[in-house]
Amino acid sequence: MNLAIILAVTLILAAASFFITKFNKMAGGFTTVISSLFAMVAVFMLKGSIGEDFTIFYFNFTITTVGWYFSLVMLTAYSMTSFFNPYWMDKMMYPGSYNFMYLLSMAGTIGIFFAQDFITLFVFWETVVWSSAFIIQQGKSRKATYIYYVVSAIGSMTTLFAIMLAYSSSGTFIISEAFKGLSGGTAIAVFLTFIMAGLAKIGIFPFHVWLPEAHGNAPHTFSPVLSGGLVKMGAFVAFLSVTAFPAYEVFKDTFKIMGTPAPIYFFMFLGAISIVVGTLMAIRQEDAKKLLAYSSVANGGYILIGILMLDQVGFAGGMMHIVNHAVASAAAFLSIAAVAYRTGTTKMSEMGGMIHRMPVTYLVYLIAIISMAGIPPMGGFVSKWLIFQGLANNGMIFLAAAAFFGSIGSFMYVFRPLSAVFLGQTFTRDLKKKEVGFFMMFPMLILTVLSLLTGVFPNIFLRVIAQIQTSIGIDPITLAERTIVTNNGYLDALRVFIVFGFGFAIAFVLFIVRRKSRKVELMDTYTSAEFIHTRELLHYSHRFYAPFERLYENAPETMTAYKKLSVKIEELGGLAESIFYGHKPEKTVFWIMAVGIIALLIGGVV
């Protein structure tokens, strides 16, 4: 399949979906399903043409393994989420434009990952940012769109600056050559600015503020794409910043921290801060979607640390975490969306006991969080294991401390929606609610199977990653038939899974042979001899970790800091205004002259 055909078909279908929706909303929603499934299958078949170049109008593309890998992850998130679209059309403000933007942003991501030069990459990047911004504003809050757009813009403009700076010395926009021959101060400036779009997109501290706002307030059907897919665009830029810009080579003479050049270590450290901040903030959220958004911040930290390590083990872990987090996070967001479809809310204190109404959705969420928290036998464990091994190889103790904190803290926050939304007492309002239909259940089940597949047969995915590692010239991860080998030990995920099944089987048999238990009502519990008849009162979910939250409730918040900064900038503007535009016109003229002359003088000297 030719890349040009894929892009053309998806773009045509995108435009078509807008008009189809005008006639029939449901049909418009199904167009997104068909189109995204087509794109996924077509991109999957591009595997055969790796290494080929395409030129479409002014845009140049090249098919690489890493692009193929990233865009499959992205299209999985898009295509699975699209199954929800037809059912949500009535809830959208502008369903036609939603479908159009949905497919347009999807086509944009394909362009990003296969771009051959930076101009192509940048054009498609901005397409994705713009079209997704228009989708986000159809959700609960307009403010979320502003924050999303401003943070994205800061990132992309800084990156554009880096690209131009590199162009001024190398004279080319081709990704693989643009950074050749950089050195000294220019190299550091290019590296520091180029990675910014990645940090902003992946939600690394201090750019993480947009994730909870955008993920939390976007339409329920777009949050899975944002968290599972679009955030991974940032990982791609991080990948480029250590491979296309050979950061380790350029900085090989700079000051090193634990064998890693200081500029790279600095960003890894930012990743570690994101893990801690994301975890702490996720623990105290009251909205399930915001909680998952902060968990994306924390997981973005793992991905960044893994990719920036650029070694045999940790890098593979980071790359694999992209798949695992995409799958798990999309599944978790989808299951919350399914619950919201029935109950109309994502606030955790307004729900309870949905497991008795929606058992399949519950299982989907359960498997997703097991993977997200990095517990075997799901995929998240394998990638976190690899990242830990990588950190242990290099002795990066502070990063490891953050990684452990995030890993164990994730048990705390992923359990909250599980307990508040699905377990506990069912609210009287929800007693008659039903499970979602098969069409919405289907993508969730596929993602669940994928989570299990990545955990039990990780080598399927790691083989692709090993190819990527070979293509960028580092040692590929050592893989035996079933096992992953590192110099600190090896992991046989299938056998771990089988033994787990064995233990489960023994427990199950033991449970079955004992006398059958009597089923009692949920309200029939020990209440210290109090009589409680209100289900809602017997459900403990609000401020679940109150004693722990109290320990850091006074900690400074990033958003507050930004607000303070904006006030200060406004004040500075006021000061400038009072100086330049006072009541006396001669004063204004004087300052304009003075500034003009100084500027001319500096210009002459430089």
Added chain:
Amino acid sequence: MSIMNFVLGFAMLIGVFIFQTTLTGLNRKVTARLQKRYGARWYQQFLDIFKALRKDSTSHGWVFDFGVIMALGGIMATVIFIPVAGFQSFPGLDNVFVISYLLAVGMLGMAMSAAGSGNPWASIGVGRALTNMLAYDVPLMIVIFTLIFAYDSSSLSELSAMQQGMGILGWNAVRMPLGGIVAVIALLGMLGKKPFDSFIAPAEIASGPMVEYGGKHLGFMFILHEFMTFIEVSIILALFFGGGATIWEYMLKYAILYTFTNLISGVMPRFKIDQAVKYFFKLPLAMAIIQGLVVIFTGLGVTLWF
């Protein structure tokens, strides 16, 4: 992987159950003597478990049952991976990360089942248990990280074999004394011994997660508790006290370590959960990081004795 591995694994489960339950029974006596009581007979723990398994039980829905099965299944799978005095039913699968995260499957199952009972006491208990886990696990994992960095291995059996043959000087608890202290304090937290037992506080939150269990469910929880104790003590024993060259040495060391935690528990009051977090994130965390930095930058503790 053959049938033999599974048979050995099953035999190990039986052996561990008998050993640990006996030890728990004996320790009930030790605690009683500490408190100037006579104490129950040493086999009382067995009687309690089998009595619970025989009785009628009530269930609060399928997740209440499923969680119990998942918890016991996950914990039993973890026990099978633990190397005991060089013996492993599934050789090569004793990676310390696998063990400590597989343990979490069991804990998640237990938390799920408890929260599924619909009792708010249970949810409060689970919330505290998870907070407690965050508190003790971070310092402990940093120390384990240090060990992996120092010895280039994350296999429990290899790490414990390296400490053998030099007597007490080979033990990591002696070579890396700060790490050893952190590990023992973390063990108290893992086992839910006082002062870190706020999540099961019987008089305060009606035994927390355990509040709704009765009959076979309670029996399952008792069995689970014995297995979990075995896993937790074994990890610390293998990593910091050299495991055991023979099964007898292993059992003796194990009994001493376990009884030691009970002796401390017997004379301690209880931390509130936020106090426990504050405690772990001050001294033990600092000690763990100092130990890590010493090992990473000076190699002291790894090379000194060779």
